[in-house]
Amino acid sequence: xxxxxxxxxxxxxxxxxxxxxxxxxxxxxxxxxxxxxxxxxxxxxxxxxxxxxxxxxxxxxxxxxxxxxxxxxxxxxxxxxxxxxxxxxxxxxxxxxxxxxxxxxxxxxxxxxxxxxxxxxxxxxxxxxxxxxxxxxxxxxxxxxxxxxxxxxxxxxxxxxxxxxxxxxxxxxxxxxxxxxxxxxxxxxxxxxxxxxxxxxxxxxxxxxxxxxxxxxxxxxxxxxxxxxxxxxxxxxxxxxxxxxxxxxxxxxxxxxxxxxxxxxxxxxxxxxxxxxxxxxxxxxxxxxxxxxxxxxxxxxxxxxxxxxxxxxxxxxxxxxxxxxxxxxxxxxxxxxxxxxxxxxxxxxxxxxxxxxxxxxxxxxxxxxxxxxxxxxxxxxxxxxxxxxxxxxxxxxxxxxxxxxxxxxxxxxxxxxxxxxxxxxxxxxxxxxxxxxxxxxxxxxxxxxxxxxxxxxxxxxxxxxxxxxxxxxxxxxxxxxxxxxxxxxxxxxxxxxxxxxxxxxxxxxxxxxxxxxxxxxxxxxxxxxxxxxxxxxxxxxxxxxxxxxxxxxxxxxxxxxxxxxxxxxxxxxxxxxxxxxxxxxxxxxxxxxxxxxxxxxxxxxxxxxxxxxxxxxxxxxxxxxxxxxxxxxxxxxxxxxxxxxxxxxxxxxxxxxxxxxxxxxxxxxxxxxxxxxxxxxxxxxxxxxxxxxxxxxxxxxxxxxxxxxxxxxxxxxxxxxxxxxxxxxxxxxxxxxxxxxxxxxxxxxxxxxxxxxxxxxxxxxxxxxxxxxxxxxxxxxxxxxxxxxxxxxxxxxxxxxxxxxxxxxxxxxxxxxxxxxxxxxxxx
RNA sequence: GCGGAUAUGGUGGAAUUGGCAGACACGCUGGAUUUAGGUUCCAGUGGGAAACCGUGCAGGUUCGAGUCCUGUUAUCCGCACCA
Numbered sequence: 001x002x003x004x005x006x007x008x009x010x011x012x013x014x015x016x017x018x019x020x021x022x023x024x025x026x027x028x029x030x031x032x033x034x035x036x037x038x039x040x041x042x043x044x045x046x047x048x049x050x051x052x053x054x055x056x057x058x059x060x061x062x063x064x065x066x067x068x069x070x071x072x073x074x075x076x077x078x079x080x081x082x083x084x085x086x087x088x089x090x091x092x093x094x095x096x097x098x099x100x101x102x103x104x105x106x107x108x109x110x111x112x113x114x115x116x117x118x119x120x121x122x123x124x125x126x127x128x129x130x131x132x133x134x135x136x137x138x139x140x141x142x143x144x145x146x147x148x149x150x151x152x153x154x155x156x157x158x159x160x161x162x163x164x165x166x167x168x169x170x171x172x173x174x175x176x177x178x179x180x181x182x183x184x185x186x187x188x189x190x191x192x193x194x195x196x197x198x199x200x201x202x203x204x205x206x207x208x209x210x211x212x213x214x215x216x217x218x219x220x221x222x223x224x225x226x227x228x229x230x231x232x233x234x235x236x237x238x239x240x241x242x243x244x245x246x247x248x249x250x251x252x253x254x255x256x257x258x259x260x261x262x263x264x265x266x267x268x269x270x271x272x273x274x275x276x277x278x279x280x281x282x283x284x285x286x287x288x289x290x291x292x293x294x295x296x297x298x299x300x301x302x303x304x305x306x307x308x309x310x311x312x313x314x315x316x317x318x319x320x321x322x323x324x325x326x327x328x329x330x331x332x333x334x335x336x337x338x339x340x341x342x343x344x345x346x347x348x349x350x351x352x353x354x355x356x357x358x359x360x361x362x363x364x365x366x367x368x369x370x371x372x373x374x375x376x377x378x379x380x381x382x383x384x385x386x387x388x389x390x391x392x393x394x395x396x397x398x399x400x401x402x403x404x405x406x407x408x409x410x411x412x413x414x415x416x417x418x419x420x421x422x423x424x425x426x427x428x429x430x431x432x433x434x435x436x437x438x439x440x441x442x443x444x445x446x447x448x449x450x451x452x453x454x455x456x457x458x459x460x461x462x463x464x465x466x467x468x469x470x471x472x473x474x475x476x477x478x479x480x481x482x483x484x485x486x487x488x489x490x491x492x493x494x495x496x497x498x499x500x501x502x503x504x505x506x507x508x509x510x511x512x513x514x515x516x517x518x519x520x521x522x523x524x525x526x527x528x529x530x531x532x533x534x535x536x537x538x539x540x541x542x543x544x545x546x547x548x549x550x551x552x553x554x555x556x557x558x559x560x561x562x563x564x565x566x567x568x569x570x571x572x573x574x575x576x577x578x579x580x581x582x583x584x585x586x587x588x589x590x591x592x593x594x595x596x597x598x599x600x601x602x603x604x605x606x607x608x609x610x611x612x613x614x615x616x617x618x619x620x621x622x623x624x625x626x627x628x629x630x631x632x633x634x635x636x637x638x639x640x641x642x643x644x645x646x647x648x649x650x651x652x653x654x655x656x657x658x659x660x661x662x663x664x665x666x667x668x669x670x671x672x673x674x675x676x677x678x679x680x681x682x683x684x685x686x687x688x689x690x691x692x693x694x695x696x697x698x699x700x701x702x703x704x705x706x707x708x709x710x711x712x713x714x715x716x717x718x719x720x721x722x723x724x725x726x727x728x729x730x731x732x733x734x735x736x737x738x739x740x741x742x743x744x745x746x747x748x749x750x751x752x753x754x755x756x757x758x759x760x761x762x763x764x765x766x767x768x769x770x771x772x773x774x775x776x777x778x779x780x781x782x783x784x785x786x787x788x789x790x791x792x793x794x795x796x797x798x799x800x801x802x803x804x805x806x807x808x809x810x811x812x813x814x815x816x817x818x819x820x821x822x823x824x825x826x827x828x
Numbered sequence: 829g830c831g832g833a834u835a836u837g838g839u840g841g842a843a844u845u846g847g848c849a850g851a852c853a854c855g856c857u858g859g860a861u862u863u864a865g866g867u868u869c870c871a872g873u874g875g876g877a878a879a880c881c882g883u884g885c886a887g888g889u890u891c892g893a894g895u896c897c898u899g900u901u902a903u904c905c906g907c908a909c910c911a
Contacts, residue, residue, distance in 0.1 A: 040911055082910060154909075165909040213832055217906075220831050300907070303829045338908090426830095427908095434909065505911065547832080549908065581905090589904095618853075619840060631854055632840065638867095639853090645868095683844095692842065695852035702852095771848040776892050778848060816891055821847050826891045 003640055003736045005608050011735040012114055020749060021116040023072045032069040033534055034061040035513055035573075037542030037550075038076040041102035041124075042083055046109040048582045048590070048598050048616075048628065049543075055613040056579070056622065056690055057541045058115035062731040063685050065116065066755040072534060074121035074516040075110060077103050080131075081505045082165055085438040089471055095438040096466065099126055109601075114609055114734055116751075121516045125508035126438075130515065132461030133525035134507055135443040137557070138190075138432075139454050140564055142444075146193045149452075152338075152431055153271060153295075156185040162472030163187075163435040166298075173296055184271065184295040189433035189501070190442060194556045198222050198425040201555055209575040211623075217547040223426025227255035228410045230345065230419040232266060233319030235326060236280060241316070243277055250274075250318055250329070253340040253424050257413075258405035261394040262347040262368035264358065265328045266318040267311065269337040270294040278329060280315025287312055287331060294333045302333045309334065309357045321418035322395065322409075332357065338428050348384065355384035368394050369402060430553060432504045437470040437477035439502025447489035447496035456490050462498065476500040509550055510557040513537050513572055528566050537573045541688075544578035551576070577688050580625025582616075587627045598628045610733035611637050617690035617732050639698060640736060643729070646705060647740050650718055657719035657744075666710055667717055671762050673703040674721045678758035681728050694732060700725055719744075724756045771822040772797060774806050790817040797823050 015021065023031075036057045039050060061071045084095035103124055110117065123130050141147040155164040159180040168176045175182050194201075202222045205215045231249045234241045241248040250266060268275050270291045279287045290312045294302075311332030318329050334353060335344050348358030348365040358365050369389040370378040376392045388402035397405050413419025433442065441462045443455035455462055465484045470477040479485055479500035489496035511525070517534045518526040536558075551573070558572040583589055584596025591597065603612050615636040620626045660667060677700040684693040704725065708718045723744060730737035730750045741750035767783045770793070784796055794815055797803065807827055814826040 037911095042911095078911065163909075166907095167910045169909095217832055221907085223831095300829070431908075436909085504909075509911080543911095544832090545906065546911080548906070550911080621841065624834085624841090626840065629840065629854075635854055641867095680844095689842095691840090692852075695842075698852055769848085773848085773892080776890095781848070814891065816847090818847050822892090824847080824891055 003608055003610065003644060003739065005605060007739050008112070008114060008604075008609050008735045011738045012111065014738075015114075015116075015749070018749070020751060021071070021073070021118055022120075023118055024070055027070040028533055030068060030070045031534060032061070032064050032071050032539075033513075033537045034064070034071060034073045035516075035537045035540050036073075036075075037540070037546065038078050038509070038512060039106065040081060040083070041077045041079055041099055041106050046106060046600060048600055049579075050110075051113060051600050051612065052582055052616050052620075052625070053541060053543075053579050054110065054115055055113045055609075056617055056688070058113065058117075059613070059617065059690065059731040059734075060539070060541075060685060060688065061116055062734060062751060063682075063755065065751055066727065066730065066753070068754075071116060072121075072517075073115070073117055074123075074519075075107075075115075075117045075119065076121075076123040076512060076516065077106070077125065078505065078509055078512075079103065079124045079126035080439045080502075080508060082167075082436065082438070085436055085470060088438075094466070095470075096126065099124075099438075112604060112609055113613070118516075121519050123512065123515055123519045125440075125505070125512065128461045128463055129522065130512075131440040131464070131508070133515065134440045134503060135455070135460050135462060136457060136525055137507065137511060138440075138503065139443055139457060139460075141192055141560065142454055144560075144564065146196065146560060147190055147432075148193065149188050149190055151186045151273065152189050152191075153184040154187050154189075154435065155182050157182050160472050161474035169298070173298065173301075181296055186271070187433075187435070189431055190444075190499075191429040191431055192556070194430045194553070195425055195427055197556050197559050198224070198427050199423075200559060201427075201552065204555070204571055208571060208573075210573075211576065211578060214544070214547045214551070214576060214578065218552055221427060221548045221552065225255055225424050225426075227253055227422055227424055228257045228406070228413070228419050229253050229341070229422040230257065230260065230321060230413060231417075232321060232345070234278065234316060234329070235319060236278060236316040241277060243274075248274065248277065250343050251341045252343050252345045253422060254345055255424075256347065256350065256402075256406070257409045257419070258388075258391060258397075258400075258402040259347040259350045259368055260320075260322060260345070260409055261391075261397070262349050262366045263320060263327060263345045264348060264364040264366055265330055265346045267330045267332050267335045267344050267346055267357070268314070269335040269342040270331045270333055272331075272337045272342045275314070275331060278314050278316040283313060283315035287314055290331065297333060299336060302336060309353070309360045311357065311361065321413060321416070328363070330361075339426070340424055349380040350384055350386055352384045352386060355380075366393065368392060430504075430506075430556070432507055433499075433501040434504055435476045435500075436502055437464075437468055439505060440464075440507065441478065441484075442499040442501050442503055444499040445487060445489060445496045446499070447492060447494060449494055450489050450491040450496075453489055453491055453496070459490070464502075478502070506550060506553050507557075510553040511561070513540075513554070514561075514567075525566075528568075531566075532568045535567070536569050536571055539575040539577065540573040541577045541579060543581075547578070578623055580620060580623050582620065582625050583627045585628045585630070603633065607633070607637050608735070610736045611640055614640065614694060614733050618694040620691060622688045622690055639701075640733065642705075643701060643736075643740070646701065646708075647722065647726075647743065650708065650715065650722055651740075651743050652715075653745065655716055655719055657723045658716045659720055660714050660717055664712060666707060666712065667714065668762075670703055670707040670717065670721060672765070673700055674724055675758040675760075675762040677728060678724065678756045679763070682755070682758070685731065690732065697725070697729055697732070700728070726750065727753060727756050768820045770820065772806075773822060773824040774827055776824060779806055786820065788819070790815075790819065793817050793819070793823060797825075 036053050061073050065071045079099050084099050087098055088095045155169050157164050157175040159178045169182050170176055173182055229251050231251050234248050234250055311330050314329045314331055316329045317326040346354040348354040349367045350369055367380045370392050371389050391398050391400050391405050397408055410419055410421055441464055443462045445453045447453055465481050468477050468481045485498050487496055487498055514526045514531045518530045554572050561567045586596050588594055615633040619632040677696045680696045681693045707713055726737050726740045738750050765786050768786045769781050769783050771778050772780045784793055810827040813828050816824040
């Protein structure tokens with residue numbers, strides 16, 4: 001029987017019956033939690049990217065199983081989210097129905113991969129038995145002051161009357177559906193205080209076995225910077241401003257307190273909460289027009305340095321905390337409310353953006369730092385001087401260097417209560433409210449009498465109602481579901497309203513790795529004892545696009561649950577691997593519009609899943625990905641056929657594999673290739689470098705074929721090596737290898753047969769070829785005994801007949817001998 | 829704009845982390861087998877007639893650089909409401 005999809009089915013059924021993937025609690029000491037990022041159940045079928053992630057992670061897991069680890073590799077579905085809702089709006093098919101259909105079809109396709117997945121642990125985030133605990137998690141954060149509400153802008157399409165995701169806004173700022181201009185609207189929304197954990201999230205990165213680039217991305221995303229918060233007074237129409245009975249001040253964050261005397265104006269973000277209280281009557285028209293204009297811009301556009309600076313004067317003045325000088329307060333879109341305090345002190349002489357802004361609007365530019373090499377009369381002219389230097393025109397601080405001045409100025413400010421040293425993070429709190437239907441309802445009730453009231457935990461889940469009008473018409477879908485939205489206050493029993501929003505789906509994915517361990521628990525999100533035994537996840541595999549957000553949120557929630565006493569570890573994912581992206585045959589990202597998508601199904605049908613998996617293993621550097629190639633896949637199909645016909649020739653029932661007593665040179669060479677392959681396949685698969693693992697398997701097959709053709713070949717040795725070959729092949733072609741293993745006469749699965757060990761002594765060659773270089777140029781290659789010492793190699797080389805010719809009359813200055821590699825003779 | 833990465837034959841990709849660049853394949857060329865095509869098998873295959881030259885480009889460090897440093901170009905990815 002030649003390898004085909006029938007073989008796949010046969011073994012999938014057997015593995016299922018024999019519970020090959022089951023996790024044995026008794027062997028927990030050897031547990032290995034292998035997790036792939038769970039998938040979004042879209043209407044489309046399993047694509048090449050899913051296979052690339054799941055099949056090859058499974059190959060890793062299978063190798064580890066053969067090495068004696070007890071594998072826990074669960075599967076689930078990240079089932080809430082925007083696409084299902086958009087699909088529903090377009091087709092009228094309810095998200096729950098389309099999602100359930102997708103899950104069922106994806107589950108079937110996932111099984112065709114033939115992975116050792118623990119299906120008992122399956123979960124889908126859209127089921128009430130999952131999102132109930134999502135709500136519980138929200139309440140824990142709420143109770144511990146880690147969830148709060150504040151205003152934040154959303155994208156609003158005035159024509160579709162709906163909130164848009166950033167993804168739904170075209171690059172020109174229009175709605176993807178109706179192409180009308182999108183505006184920003186401020187809504188009160190829930191946030192998680194991830195910034196409370198900024199320092200720890202940063203510090204713990206060091207100890208993680210994660211790719212350096214991911215650590216860098218997270219480090220920059222958290223963005224720690226040391227500086228000072230400085231308070232400026234405010235005057236509007238010549239008087240101080242009071243808000244809720246308190247005198248208003250403007251706090252700015254700066255890393256350059258040394259430039260404080262150079263402040264010639266302040267800039268506040270156009271969408272800043274305080275701005276409305278600071279606009280004078282005469283300026284109100286221009287400022288409001290400007291705010292309106294800014295609402296149409298994206299953050300990326302606003303931060304572009306190449307854009308011409310724009311802004312308007314608010315009419316109010318800021319009061320300098322040291323000099324008491326009045327400087328103008330402007331508003332401009334290059335300042336963003338979410339960053340820092342949303343207000344910046346502008347020092348045009350020493351900051352490029354401020355310089356440009358001041359030049360555009362003829363605001364004063366005051367030099368307060370000079371280069372060390374210049375004298376005190378030096379002035380900034382054509383561009384800002386942004387480096388550290390010596391202070392000038394800075395009162396008693398003049399003459400200090402920048403570093404000393406930063407300390408001195410902040411000390412002086414702190415004495416008058418106008419400033420303090422501050423560590424600022426770029427990281428912002430996590431906005432979790434979504435004005436959408438297909439998500440976890442936020443378990444909060446608003447009562448006119450009692451205010452914001454959390455839903456009592458014994459009343460969870462707050463179920464997502466099925467019959468809802470999710471077509472956009474200006475209101476949140478849940479806000480229109482009268483039966484849902486109107487409720488009773490849990491405290492006073494009076495009429496109250498539920499929060500109409502749902503939670504960001506990143507909340508679901510921030511703790512699912514713990515639920516897998518205890519997915520049927522209806523008393524708690526999970527049993528801490530179980531999770532503490534099974535977690536953290538030993539190895540987590542998924543796309544690099546999650547480097548910043550998902551992975552940071554999951555780390556944050558892990559630390560919160562730890563601090564609340566539910567977990568006894570600090571980090572959710574010990575080791576992390578990112579797979580690359582498989583591109584279309586044309587080298588572009590696969591997309592329907594380009595027509596370059598590759599569907600796995602026909603290939604599985606024609607070649608079988610193992611050929612598909614082997615090709616994915618061999619054709620790409622795993623973490624890089626690359627363009628799809630049908631030729632590459634056919635090459636693998638040939639490799640499988642070669643194995644098959646070789647095995648058919650060699651496997652006979654009359655022979656048992658064994659090592660001969662005496663080894664001929666050919667025997668030794670075959671044995672050497674075998675052990676070299678064992679060593680390299682193991683090492684490369686351990687670091688997810690499957691392409692070279694498969695290359696070594698090809699070499700071993702080549703060696704086997706060459707050996708077996710020789711008249712002196714010993715069939716029992718051929719079989720012995722073939723036996724190891726099948727084991728090494730098994731993780732990468734599980735069904736096919738299992739079939740061959742059975743043909744070899746084994747009753748038990750190859751995955752229970754143990755992983756081959758390499759014999760270091762078998763790797764040794766008698767002689768090795770080394771290169772001879774003179775001043776780095778290769779002149780010859782010679783064979784020397786592998787065990788030769790540096791001195792011996794030197795002697796061999798200097799006694800060669802060509803030696804004097806190579807020297808060309810020059811003197812040897814230095815010998816560099818790299819054993820088993822080369823000799824470099826430095827002459828002059 | 830900010831942040832992250834990548835660049836090696838005609839192609840996918842290797843290179844024990846500073847030590848013989850191009851492993852393993854694809855493709856191509858020639859040959860054998862075959863009624864033909866396909867399959868299979870054998871040989872060759874970075875460029876160059878050669879000296880030599882070759883890892884995006886320009887410098888540098890080193891006995892020695894694909895690998896380290898500086899600069900530069902090009903391409904790709906992420907940027908907080910896609911997941």
